[in-house]
Amino acid sequence: xxxxxxxxxxxxxxxxxxxxxxxxxxxxxxxxxxxxxxxxxxxxxxxxxxxxxxxxxxxxxxxxxxxxxxxxxxxxxxxxxxxxxxxxxxxxx
Amino acid sequence: xxxxxxxxxxxxxxxxxxxxxxxxxxxxxxxxxxxxxxxxxxxxxxxxxxxxxxxxxxxxxxxxxxxxxxxxxxxxxxxxxxxxxxxxxxxxx
Amino acid sequence: xxxxxxxxxxxxxxxxxxxxxxxxxxxxxxxxxxxxxxxxxxxxxxxxxxxxxxxxxxxxxxxxxxxxxxxxxxxxxxxxxxxxxxxxxxxxx
Amino acid sequence: xxxxxxxxxxxxxxxxxxxxxxxxxxxxxxxxxxxxxxxxxxxxxxxxxxxxxxxxxxxxxxxxxxxxxxxxxxxxxxxxxxxxxxxxxxxxx
Amino acid sequence: xxxxxxxxxxxxxxxxxxxxxxxxxxxxxxxxxxxxxxxxxxxxxxxxxxxxxxxxxxxxxxxxxxxxxxxxxxxxxxxxxxxxxxxxxxxxx
Amino acid sequence: xxxxxxxxxxxxxxxxxxxxxxxxxxxxxxxxxxxxxxxxxxxxxxxxxxxxxxxxxxxxxxxxxxxxxxxxxxxxxxxxxxxxxxxxxxxxx
Amino acid sequence: xxxxxxxxxxxxxxxxxxxxxxxxxxxxxxxxxxxxxxxxxxxxxxxxxxxxxxxxxxxxxxxxxxxxxxxxxxxxxxxxxxxxxxxxxxxxx
Amino acid sequence: xxxxxxxxxxxxxxxxxxxxxxxxxxxxxxxxxxxxxxxxxxxxxxxxxxxxxxxxxxxxxxxxxxxxxxxxxxxxxxxxxxxxxxxxxxxxx
Amino acid sequence: xxxxxxxxxxxxxxxxxxxxxxxxxxxxxxxxxxxxxxxxxxxxxxxxxxxxxxxxxxxxxxxxxxxxxxxxxxxxxxxxxxxxxxxxxxxxx
Amino acid sequence: xxxxxxxxxxxxxxxxxxxxxxxxxxxxxxxxxxxxxxxxxxxxxxxxxxxxxxxxxxxxxxxxxxxxxxxxxxxxxxxxxxxxxxxxxxxxx
Numbered sequence: 001x002x003x004x005x006x007x008x009x010x011x012x013x014x015x016x017x018x019x020x021x022x023x024x025x026x027x028x029x030x031x032x033x034x035x036x037x038x039x040x041x042x043x044x045x046x047x048x049x050x051x052x053x054x055x056x057x058x059x060x061x062x063x064x065x066x067x068x069x070x071x072x073x074x075x076x077x078x079x080x081x082x083x084x085x086x087x088x089x090x091x092x093x
Numbered sequence: 094x095x096x097x098x099x100x101x102x103x104x105x106x107x108x109x110x111x112x113x114x115x116x117x118x119x120x121x122x123x124x125x126x127x128x129x130x131x132x133x134x135x136x137x138x139x140x141x142x143x144x145x146x147x148x149x150x151x152x153x154x155x156x157x158x159x160x161x162x163x164x165x166x167x168x169x170x171x172x173x174x175x176x177x178x179x180x181x182x183x184x185x186x
Numbered sequence: 187x188x189x190x191x192x193x194x195x196x197x198x199x200x201x202x203x204x205x206x207x208x209x210x211x212x213x214x215x216x217x218x219x220x221x222x223x224x225x226x227x228x229x230x231x232x233x234x235x236x237x238x239x240x241x242x243x244x245x246x247x248x249x250x251x252x253x254x255x256x257x258x259x260x261x262x263x264x265x266x267x268x269x270x271x272x273x274x275x276x277x278x279x
Numbered sequence: 280x281x282x283x284x285x286x287x288x289x290x291x292x293x294x295x296x297x298x299x300x301x302x303x304x305x306x307x308x309x310x311x312x313x314x315x316x317x318x319x320x321x322x323x324x325x326x327x328x329x330x331x332x333x334x335x336x337x338x339x340x341x342x343x344x345x346x347x348x349x350x351x352x353x354x355x356x357x358x359x360x361x362x363x364x365x366x367x368x369x370x371x372x
Numbered sequence: 373x374x375x376x377x378x379x380x381x382x383x384x385x386x387x388x389x390x391x392x393x394x395x396x397x398x399x400x401x402x403x404x405x406x407x408x409x410x411x412x413x414x415x416x417x418x419x420x421x422x423x424x425x426x427x428x429x430x431x432x433x434x435x436x437x438x439x440x441x442x443x444x445x446x447x448x449x450x451x452x453x454x455x456x457x458x459x460x461x462x463x464x465x
Numbered sequence: 466x467x468x469x470x471x472x473x474x475x476x477x478x479x480x481x482x483x484x485x486x487x488x489x490x491x492x493x494x495x496x497x498x499x500x501x502x503x504x505x506x507x508x509x510x511x512x513x514x515x516x517x518x519x520x521x522x523x524x525x526x527x528x529x530x531x532x533x534x535x536x537x538x539x540x541x542x543x544x545x546x547x548x549x550x551x552x553x554x555x556x557x558x
Numbered sequence: 559x560x561x562x563x564x565x566x567x568x569x570x571x572x573x574x575x576x577x578x579x580x581x582x583x584x585x586x587x588x589x590x591x592x593x594x595x596x597x598x599x600x601x602x603x604x605x606x607x608x609x610x611x612x613x614x615x616x617x618x619x620x621x622x623x624x625x626x627x628x629x630x631x632x633x634x635x636x637x638x639x640x641x642x643x644x645x646x647x648x649x650x651x
Numbered sequence: 652x653x654x655x656x657x658x659x660x661x662x663x664x665x666x667x668x669x670x671x672x673x674x675x676x677x678x679x680x681x682x683x684x685x686x687x688x689x690x691x692x693x694x695x696x697x698x699x700x701x702x703x704x705x706x707x708x709x710x711x712x713x714x715x716x717x718x719x720x721x722x723x724x725x726x727x728x729x730x731x732x733x734x735x736x737x738x739x740x741x742x743x744x
Numbered sequence: 745x746x747x748x749x750x751x752x753x754x755x756x757x758x759x760x761x762x763x764x765x766x767x768x769x770x771x772x773x774x775x776x777x778x779x780x781x782x783x784x785x786x787x788x789x790x791x792x793x794x795x796x797x798x799x800x801x802x803x804x805x806x807x808x809x810x811x812x813x814x815x816x817x818x819x820x821x822x823x824x825x826x827x828x829x830x831x832x833x834x835x836x837x
Numbered sequence: 838x839x840x841x842x843x844x845x846x847x848x849x850x851x852x853x854x855x856x857x858x859x860x861x862x863x864x865x866x867x868x869x870x871x872x873x874x875x876x877x878x879x880x881x882x883x884x885x886x887x888x889x890x891x892x893x894x895x896x897x898x899x900x901x902x903x904x905x906x907x908x909x910x911x912x913x914x915x916x917x918x919x920x921x922x923x924x925x926x927x928x929x930x
Contacts, residue, residue: 001171002137002247003269003327004137004139004146004328005327011912012142012292012293013912013913014849017353019163023242025174027122027182028181028182030209031182032184033182034182035182035186035926036168037887038307042135043180043182043183044095044097044179044182044183045176045177045178045179045180045902046097046176046177046178046196046279047126047175047176047178047182047898047902047905048840048842048902048905048906048916048917048918048920049916050906050919050920052855053175053177055098055224060187060216061187061188061269061271061326062173062271062272063096064269064271064326064327065271065324065326065327068326068327069329075290075292076292077208079327079328080327080328081268081326081328082139082140082146082267083139083140083247083250083267084137084139084140085123085137085138085139085140085247085248085250086145086248087138087145087252088121088137088138088139089120089124089125089128089136089138090128090136091125091128091129092139092904095898096698096699097919098699104261105664105665106198106262106738107198108262120744138251140189140247140250140251140254140267141191141250141251141254141265141267142266142267143187143253143255143264148861152895153838154684154838154839154920154921154922155701155922157699157920157922158698158699158922161698161699162701162906163701168662168663168664171700172699172700172853173918174700175220176840176898176901176918176920177898177917178898178899178901178907179899180740182690188323190325190332191367192325199384199448200289200384206454207323207388213368214367214368215369218368218370218382221368221370221372222370226425228280228321229366229368229369230283230363230364230365230366230369231367231437232283232361232362233361233362233363233364233365233433233436233437233440234375234377234436234437234440234441234451234452234453235452235453236441238366239283239361239363243318257304259366261337263329265291268325268326268330268332269325269326270323270324270326270332271323271324271325271326272323273323273324273331273359274307274324275306275310275311275314275316275322275402276322276323277311277314279313280432280433281433282455282512282513284405284513291478291479295485309542318405326442340373340374340455340456340457340512341457341458343455343457343512343513344457344512344513347512347513348515354476354478355478357514358511358514359513359514360454360455360514361453361512362436362453362455363433364433364434364436365434366436374509376509376511376518380571383633383636385570385575385633386570394565400554401552403554404554404556407554407555407558408556409555414507414552414553415552415554415555416467416469416549416552417549417550417551417553418469418548418550418551418552419547419548419549419550419561419619419622419623419626419639420563420622420623420626420627421636421637421639422627424508425469425547425549429504430488432503436545442582454511454518455511455512455514456509456511456512457508457509457510457511457512457519457551458509458510459491459509459517460493460509460510461493461496461497461500461508461619462509463497463500463501463502465501467619468617468641468791468792470792477757477758504769525559526559526560526641526642526643526644527630527644527793529641529643529792530643530789530791530792533791533792534792534794540755540757543755544792544793545792545793545795546640546641546791546793547620547639548561548619548622548639548641550619550620550622550623551620560786560788562790562797569726569728570704571727574661575735583753586832586833589833590833590835593833593834593835594835595835598804600754601787601828601831601833601834602746602748602826602828602829602831602834603716603828603829603830603832604748604826604828604829605654605712605715605716605719605732605826605827605828605829606654606656606715606716606719606720606730606731607730607731607732608720609830611748611826627758635801640790640791640797641790641791642788642789642790642791642797643789643790643791644788644789645777645787645788645789645796646772646789647771647772647775647779647787648779648787649776649779649780651779652804652805652829653853653881653891654806655881655883678926679925679926684894684925685929686927687915687928687930688877689885692764693879693924694924694926694927695839695841695923695924695927696921696922696923696924697841697919697920697921697922698920700924703918703924704751704841704921711745712745712827712828712829713829713830714827715827716829720895721882722746732827733883733884733890734747734803734805734808734825734827734883734884735805735827735881735882735883735884735890736808736809736881736882736883736884737806737882738880738881738889738921739865739882740864740865740868740869740872740880741872741880741881742869742872743860744874747884749885754870756850756851788901808884809882809884809885813885813887814885814887819848820850821851823885823886823923824885824886825884825885825886
């Protein structure tokens with residue numbers, strides 16, 4: 001099932017640079033593992049902002065919450081989830 | 094170039110049903126033509142709302158505006174455009 | 187799967203009383219059929235407002251959208267859907 | 280009497296992990312005691328957010344406030360209460 | 373139990389003056405009956421607006437909703453209810 | 466003259482408990498003195514929130530500001546004032 | 559006593575031009591009478607908007623509401639009142 | 652002096668097409684006259700919306716308001732004005 | 745030229761009292777100098793808030809920005825500027 | 838391609854003055870380099886605020902994001918991007 005997710009990152013400006021780099025590296029690895037598993041099929045940067053629009057494709061709400069709350073950046077993010085249904089004008093493809 | 098677009102449709106409740114059906118049929122044909130041309134690669138219904146999230150893939154801002162303002166439902170919609178950049182964690186695929 | 191839904195009804199004040207009564211009667215029948223089928227397990231009036239909080243229990247986002255967009259009052263409502271996950275502190279029962 | 284409550288938790292990101300774990304453990308015990316007493320009949324996680332929707336069933340506004348302001352996480356939460364009335368379309372059950 | 377209520381009236385500017393006068397007269401009689409019964413102990417005009425702050429004192433959420441939704445102006449109002457608890461600094465009197 | 470006031474308290478979560486207790490004790494004494502003088506005739510806790518709705522009855526805007534800005538919690542509060550006029554439907558009493 | 563007032567005018571675009579002109583003429587006369595009486599000492603147009611910022615100087619909240627609700631444009635306006643106190647840095651003059 | 656202006660057009664969907672075309676033609680002529688006079692040096696369409704960002708260069712607030720309130724579309728627009736000052740990092744050119 | 749300015753002061757609650765007093769003293773002197781020069785003709789406290797409404801009368805946007813950004817409290821304030829035009833109903837005086 | 842950008846700067850009030858001066862100097866150099874390259878053709882201070890409106894002229898969304906996220910003040914800014922299309926009433930020039 002598809003979910004549209006907006007994530008806004010709010011890292012404290014005085015965060016230790018090494019800590020920051022380590023969190024971001026873990027976030028990248030975590031995200032790429034989910035992408036390779038097909039659970040995070042779309043990921044775009046919102047131009048000009050430290051934020052992204054993502055599409056997640058998971059079994060149900062519980063799996064979605066488990067994946068999102070496991071993000072290394074989760075404590076630093078504002079997240080907004082929108083469930084997506086099929087659109088009647090969408091062509092196959 | 095990719096654009097994230099949210100469209101909210103506000104059709105008047107007292108619109109003549111035949112007029113309404115005709116506009117919606119034209120909207121569907123218009124949307125599907127753009128999908129077949131590869132300019133509207135993603136289209137999802139926001140569950141529970143008369144609204145969609147779309148991804149458009151066009152040459153530039155002018156082509157985007159031309160396509161959106163040509164939508165048969167354009168006079169009845171609230172539209173919000175967000176330009177999308179590549180995300181550094183996105184894997185190829 | 188559980189969805190939290192807020193519905194706000196905006197019926198035009200000059201709607202023909204017979205039309206209004208007929209829509210509301212159909213809405214009630216529609217809602218009660220879904221309640222009997224176990225798909226609309228919770229339904230509360232928000233005190234002082236022509237609005238409700240509901241819990242829907244359906245297969246997926248598509249079924250949710252089909253049910254909500256089929257509501258006789260759908261053209262007159264503002265609807266906001268929130269997907270619900272299990273809470274780690276919830277006791278069985 | 281039923282109350283709909285939304286709770287958003289804002290724990291400081293630099294909170295001592297032991298303090299954090301202790302607060303969350305007390306919160307869980309406090310919540311589960313109220314659930315066993317029938318005063319907190321519904322509790323759902325809002326998918327993707329450190330937040331919940333709850334239904335509380337208490338005697339009156341004073342008991343509600345006493346219970347909510349006694350939550351170990353109360354100093355870290357934004358809370359919004361909505362009183363719930365019976366809905367005329369609700370079937371018995 | 374006490375409820376704080378804000379009511380904003382939105383009468384259509386083209387409403388027939390006789391209809392308007394009749395609704396307002398019925399509203400006044402309805403409100404004064406509840407005031408005499410002790411169920412609407414406070415009623416203030418918000419200076420400069422067609423709106424009021426009210427305190428209602430009723431048995432429970434259901435009675436509150438019944439009284440508010442029975443207001444002759446109910447279809448023309450936006451209403452916001454806030455449940456009031458005792459304040460620990462309030463002196464007797 | 467009557468003023469409707471909403472006060473939201475935002476005490477820092479890491480405030481020294483003794484300092485906090487002392488401020489709150491002074492706030493209570495300050496509030497109760499004004500209540501005894503008849504200048505703060507109504508004071509309610511907003512259920513579930515560290516906030517109150519108050520009615521103040523003072524000579525004029527200057528006295529109102531002097532009283533509010535003298536609150537021991539003033540530096541920690543967000544305050545919103547609304548002037549109240551007589552309502553034409555209010556019965557004597 | 560001084561009140562800061564923002565008034566936003568929302569005249570229907572299809573209002574009969576003669577009716578419109580008559581309302582605006584009455585509004586102007588009403589406003590100028592209050593200005594000559596010293597009750598409306600300041601009146602500015604918000605550049606680019608059909609709106610104004612005003613300072614009213616009246617006895618109390620009741621007189622303020624009587625004057626504002628008597629404005630010929632009152633049914634077409636959104637009004638926001640803010641009570642003004644003396645500022646400690648204001649010089650005499 | 653420079654002013655940043657955002658204009659959002661809200662033409663009624665049932666406006667007579669001939670009236671609509673006539674207003675838009677007058678708007679275009681009006682705008683182009685001001686552009687030729689150097690008073691409206693920048694004008695951009697906000698992609699996907701019936702709205703624009705403009706820069707106006709006029710003598711003072713009064714001239715700005717006269718020009719904007721004279722727009723044929725003024726009764727159908729929401730307008731927001733922001734005064735622009737020189738930026739200390741701007742290079743000559 | 746006249747500008748309407750709203751200033752909201754957000755001094756950190758843990759600011760050193762001597763530093764705080766010194767900033768406020770400088771702010772007062774700065775403001776009173778501008779008042780004596782006729783550049784800050786109106787200054788009101790918003791009742792109940794650490795905020796003011798001001799009218800500034802300066803040459804142009806650049807002078808306005810220079811004066812406002814030079815306020816000793818500028819780093820601690822949220823400021824909103826609105827340019828004021830002459831109102832057609834304003835009487836001379 | 839043209840982008841409208843609003844940037845609001847939120848520097849911590851307790852930032853070390855030397856660090857602050859160094860960041861601002863780098864920001865200025867960075868901005869002026871882009872201005873000289875023709876990629877940042879317009880830059881205005883929003884009067885009274887530590888904020889600017891800018892027009893950027895770059896190849897695509899990716900270049901835009903690279904330039905903006907490289908700003909020395911980027912970690913301290915809230916940024917909002919709006920893509921600009923040609924306006925049908927714009928005259929050549």
